[in-house]
Amino acid sequence: MAAPGLPYRERVHACIHPETFKYFVERGRVAAIWRALVGRYGAVRDRGAFRMMEIDGEHFWIRAVIGGNPITVIRKRSCDAAAIDELHRLLGYDQGDEGR
């Protein structure tokens, strides 16, 4: 059962891609979500000095501070609606009437 209001996302300004968002997910699901992300998009790299973890996937960079929440998703130009739909399924995010 998802916590009320979660997951939700906030737009990140002035980024590589105008459709960049931070996804805030339920605390109890963070570890499972990252396992799913690693299984789908590849290993996590650790950027030690900044306490940052990152997956460099085919269609996006997935980043978070150590702990894993919120999750910042920076889209690459190759990213399309299908890639976003798949990511949202892994995050458990329902964008409803929002644009992709």
Add this chain to the structure above:
Amino acid sequence: MHSVDPVELRRRLALRYNAATFRRVIAGKDVIIHCHHYNSRIQRTVESAAEIDGHALLVATAAEVFSEHLRLALEDDDDLPTRWAMAALLYAHLGYGRLDLDRIDEGEVTGLSSHFVEGWLSGLGSRDRPVCSFTEGYIQGVVHAITGEPVTVREVECIATGATCCRFVVEPGGEATRPSPRAPFPFTPRPAEGYLHSADVDEQAIIDAVVRMPIAGGDDGLIPAFSVYLANTPADFYNLLSIRFIEAMAARGRERTARRLLIDAGEICAMNTFRGIMSSVEWEGLIAPMIRGDADKLHALIAVSNALGWGNWHIRDHTPGLSLTLESLNGYEAIGLRELRGAADAPICCMLTGVAAGLMELIYSEGTIEERFGTFSSIENTCICSGGAACQFAVERVE
């Protein structure tokens, strides 16, 4: 002659960071880290100015600077394949993208990714003609460095206009590149003493973290960090481009306009770049926990910029929300222009003048970038290039 393995080539491009001067050196050249916002905007400023051929100016400047830079990265007994490999690697390592030079003998080069394409599309919108002027110059420069022959390079297809890759045609002829004469300027920066610091912001920790970051192109030759695309560009490129732009505009009676345009580019760049940095995961992980108030953001951003190779600048005075005085002890604009053109009769640091205003607008103004633009004014009161002991920038809120 000998062929060199990629590991050896990368070793030659290892960053050498001078903690005393905050200078970043790659293969013998001081490099400055700017992001796609600034690089694309500077290109648009120079190329869109009426009455001058800004495109030719940008291409010639890139050709000159990278002909010299590649020579510095090569060794005398490198064979030809090694030289071409280094030309492609230098381009990728600095963050400009990935070039395929395998068909250079047939007069064709392919760009598989491009800092300038990504920068233009994400920062300035769609484009109906090729955008990689910088890369045209880069290729001209490295061909001249390797073969000794002048060539002219034209981009005939560009990812920015919908092509799957950028395609460059290389034709014999054109102007040979020659390094600009320069006179060494023996300058000893004064000690960084008496400046304001925040008790909460560990500036050295920020600088150390940024310096330890691997700011070099990955497989695609791009550097996506701090929520922006970064690139390591020789200070010579920015300085020569600014000088030539101002001189070309001055010849048409528009020197003040040229300087204003370059200051504006720095001002808008600062807001975009630093907003990207402040919304990045890197900021969230290391810097955000140090921030107690708006002034702390200013101190942290100055520390980040000091690690980017811009020089060594500090806050002399600050009234939150109202005014700021910054001093740069060895800025690349002042030192570079002094070496290239001698002493100036007035301050010349356009980029830092604009950035100083942009920092205050980002932190203390509200609204969109366009709404914040112009809400603070910045003046360079003294400049190393015109005889000052430091470059000093005074920023005030516009009433």
